[in-house]
Amino acid sequence: MTRQLPVLPADCISEILEHLDKDICTLHSCLLVDRLWCKISVKILWRDVWNCKYYCYQRSILSTLVACLPKESKELLHEREIFISTPTPKPPSFSYEKFCKVLPIYKMCIKIENVLNYELPPTFNIKERNFLVINEIIKMYTNQIYSLKKLTYYNYKEYRDFSFTCFPGVRSLSELGCSSNLPSDFFNQMSQICQNLQSISIRFNSVEVSNDLKELISLQNNLKHLTLTAFFDASWKDIIPSLTKHLKTITKLYLYSDKDNLSLSFVSSFSNLQEIMFSFYNEADFKDLQYAHFPRLQILKIPYRCYHYSVYKHIMKFLETNGSNLKKFHTHEHDPMLSLSIPRFCTNLRSLFIILKSGELNTLANIFTSCQYLESIGIWCGCVYLSEEKVLEIVADHAPTNFCELKIYNISNSEFVTPEDLELFFMKWNNRTPKKLFSLIVYKSNYNSHSLLNERSMKVIKKYERLGVTKLAIKMYREDAEEEEIRMEEIS
Incomplete structure (x- = not known):
């Protein structure tokens, strides 16, 4: 007699499949199980x-x-x-x-x-x-x-002959992305039906900002996340007075600009910020912000490089004031003094992305020694930067107890490391107490066609994967792009 397996309730299946929302191939397979699985999978795939x-x-x-x-x-x-x-x-x-x-x-x-x-x-x-x-x-x-969570509407030429006030799904909207030069009736319509937005992202196309956009921002009752982008001759200066109502509610602030004369002094008014991202191509006016205190700040990201030495000094002063609260710090700046300030001021970090050159191995060791809560680190390797072999050696000898994830951006045309180096590293990691599963994520440039790992190296990794010591992921990235998680989604 064939034993029939118990049928899972729909809410249990839904809970399981929700964890596969980024695994498209697996979700496609789930479409073929039965109609219930198909219906749940389709909803996830199409949202x-x-x-x-x-x-x-x-x-x-x-x-x-x-x-x-x-x-x-x-x-x-x-x-x-x-x-x-x-x-x-x-x-x-x-x-x-x-x-x-x-x-x-x-x-x-x-x-x-x-x-x-x-x-x-x-x-x-x-x-x-x-x-x-x-x-x-x-x-x-x-x-x-009938239930829309996020709408992004960035280009004037996209405007079609329909009314958002007749769009029932917009009433449940929580995230809006838009350009400052959209027609006034768009902002008017949104002001009538959307007053509980939690996230607004604005791309500024001119210096002047319409009163309708200002009113839309002022009318919000629970704004938590704000992204402001200003390139070329555009400016967010005129929008700042409209933010007064939200000084205590906004917890996440992202600022993108290619200008060096946009003041950041208004940022210090947001007393409850938990996450800040500054993305500037030129020297930004950090001077007004370097002494600002954000008691709840946990995440700081500075993904684009600033090309003026004074910026480093201001960022270091900012870290001296706020670094002890940070859990995550990502910087694509390279400055030896800035790197040395991390183990001094940011001792409670859980996640770090940093650029170190070949002569800065001691800085990496000091970071591990001082940041005892560190769980994940991302670095560039190859060419003028640290070698993978030396990084693995420092990780094996100095990584704190909670450390479990190493992200390496391989920018050279050489192989990753030798099988012997891998064997030595995994032997040391296997002897750690307590032992944690080590996640090794290697980002390989799309422009480099070489193989990172030869057959012997893969055998070593497979061996320690079977023993439950490590898991490996190799991902692709573009040499002219920043880390995907910190790039703005729709900069055209």
């Missing part, structure tokens, strides 16, 4: 579907959405001789558009245009054709989405 990077997925998404279009939209496309193939001639199994929780209009427009330009034959009115398809899809979204 942020435009985040996909691969063309084959983008083409499938577009064809599925076209199949979901209402009858009048399909007839309109056929009248204009726009024929887009659908997965099957039958109606779709689900109303996929209703599952959308994240609507990035700019990103969606670009991906739809790419597919249309590649799949459909060229015509004299390509722009009009693309506009029509995109507009019908957006109209369908506005009519069918």
Whole structure:
């Protein structure tokens, strides 16, 4: 007699699959289990579907959405001789558009245009054709989405002939990304229906800011996260008075700019900041901020390099004032004195990203010795920076008890380390007390085609993976890009 396995309740299956939200391949496999698993997996896959990077997925998404279009939209496309193939001639199994929780209009427009330009034959009115398809899809979204979490709307040319006040999903919105030069009626409409935004990201396109945008910010009741981006001649100066109401509620502040004359003095007014990111290409006015005290600050990120020596001095002073509270510090600056200030002022760090050159091994050892709560560190290796072999040696001999994750950005054309070096490191790690699973994440440049690990090295790693000592992940990155987690999502 065949023993039947117990059937899990729907909420248990949903809880399990939620942990796979970034594992697209596994979620696709879950679609084939049964209808319940399929329904739960589809909801997860489609809530942020435009985040996909691969063309084959983008083409499938577009064809599925076209199949979901209402009858009048399909007839309109056929009248204009726009024929887009659908997965099957039958109606779709689900109303996929209703599952959308994240609507990035700019990103969606670009991906739809790419597919249309590649799949459909060229015509004299390509722009009009693309506009029509995109507009019908957006109209369908506005009519069918009843619970939207995030909307990003960055470009004036994206503005379509529909009203956001008639978009039921916007009423549940918690995150908004927009450009300062969007039409005033957009900000007016959002002010009427969205007064509980928790996160606002604004890309400034000019010095002047409309009163409608200022009012939208002032009307919010629970604003926690704020991102301000100003490049070229744009400025966020005019928006600062509108932030007065939110000085105590904002906990996360991101500032991006290529200007060196934008004052940061207003930042010190946010008394409850827990996370700050400064991303400046030139010298920023850190002088006004270096003595500011943020008693709740836990995360500080400075991903882009500043090219003026005085900036380092101001950042060091900032760390002297606030470093003891930091749990995470990421800097893409390289300055020996700045690096030496970390073990002096940031002794409670859990996560660190830092750039050290080949002569700064002692600095890395000092960081491990002083930062006894450190769990993860990311560094560049190769060329003029530290060698992987020396880094592993320092980690084995000096890493504190809680340390368990090493992220290495390999920028050279050489192999990672020799099998003998790996064997020695894992033997030392295996003898640690207490022993923690060691996570080794190696980021390899897309522009380097060499193999990081030869067959013998892989055998060593597989051996210690079976023993439960380590796990390895090799990921790709671009040499001209910063760490993915600290890049702004939609800078075009």
